[in-house]
Amino acid sequence: MxxxxxxxxxxxWEKRYIDKKTAWDRGDVSPALEKTLSKIPxxxxxxxxxxxxxxxxxxxxxxxxxxxxxxxxxxxxxxxxxxxxxxxxxxxxxxxxxxxxxxxxxSFDVIYEQTALCALNPDLWPEYARRLYHWLRPGGILVGMFMQTNRDGGPPWHVSLTTLQELFPKTLWGWSDNLNEIIEHPSGLQERFITLKRQD
Ligand SMILES: C[S@@+](CC[C@H](N)C(=O)[O-])C[C@H]1O[C@@H](n2cnc3c(N)ncnc32)[C@H](O)[C@@H]1O
The missing domain is CATH 3.40.50.150 (Vaccinia Virus protein VP39)
Incomplete structure (x- = not known):
């Protein structure tokens, strides 16, 4: 790029903040944070x-x-x-x-990935996933919230479960059992909430 x-x-992105066109911003923490605390060191x-x-x-x-x-x-x-x-x-x-x-x-013990990947152009996702892996220590936890828009275009871009499984393969990442945990967003959209563990 x-x-x-x-x-x-x-x-x-800077213009969106200046114009206050920040629909993603809840104005407070996501309910996902509470769920996260039991999953991280x-x-x-x-x-x-x-x-x-x-x-x-x-x-x-x-x-x-x-x-x-x-x-x-x-x-x-x-x-x-x-x-x-x-x-x-x-x-x-x-x-x-x-x-x-x-x-x-x-490196970090935890990465809290809240609607970051879905804000990036999909061409960048493999490189971003590679970076997430290297930013974490072995055994570190990636907590991710991935937008489910079920439509073309973005941002936010729709991130399917299949795409996530390709970006975070089981050879590199341990997957949590619950793949269908959904966090509701005030905009009416939903986020898929997933926890991954970096393999050693
Ligand atoms: C949809 S917002 C999400 C912000 C925050 N995670 C939240 O949930 O409120 C996407 C954010 O990604 C930032 N961003 C996009 N591409 C970036 C990049 N290449 N490097 C650093 N920040 C980036 C934007 O500035 C924006 O703040």
Whole structure:
């Protein structure tokens, strides 16, 4: 993907925040966060939230004592998140960059993937899945919420179970038993909630 396309994508997402056209943003944490807590190592484990947006989950997980890193390339979203963290005297690492340009120096125990993959052009999904694998430590947990729009086009793009099984093959990932857990979104859309464990 060329640098020109990255910049175009970044400008489009930034404009959505400036224009407040952020239908994906619940204004609060997703009910998925509560379900997540029983599936991940306790604080102060290291949690990565890629494409964190305004990061309600960054704030909540930081408040619970997790060592949270949020990454997003929309400056307005990161700026807003920084402000809300500081108002609550909370600390998290926030990185304003393109996920496809970023190489963390350490791996994470957990990745909380909330409507990030479905925001990316499907051409990027294999590379993004490869990155998720490398960002996690062996045995680390990937918690994912994948939009089920059942229509063409995006974002958000529809992410079928078959596509997920191709992107996260069992040779690399341990799959949870429940593949049909659904999180309702206020927009009327649904997210498939899946937990995967990085194999050693
Ligand atoms: C649909 S929003 C989801 C935000 C957040 N996860 C949430 O649930 O509120 C998608 C986010 O992905 C970010 N994004 C898209 N492509 C990105 C990239 N290549 N690098 C970093 N952030 C990206 C956008 O700026 C936007 O904040």
């Amino acid at each position: 060329s640098q020109e396309i990255d910049k175009k994508q970044q400008a489009e 306790e604080p102060p484990s290291k949690v990565l939230i890629p494409a964190c947006g305004r990061g309600h989950e960054v704030v909540s997980l930081a408040a619970l004592g997790f060592d949270v890193t949020g990454v997003d390339f929309a400056p307005s979203a990161i700026h807003d998140l920084k402000y809300r963290l500081s108002r609550k005297n909370l600390i998290a690492t926030l990185i304003d960059t393109d996920l496809f340009e970023w190489e963390p120096s350490e």
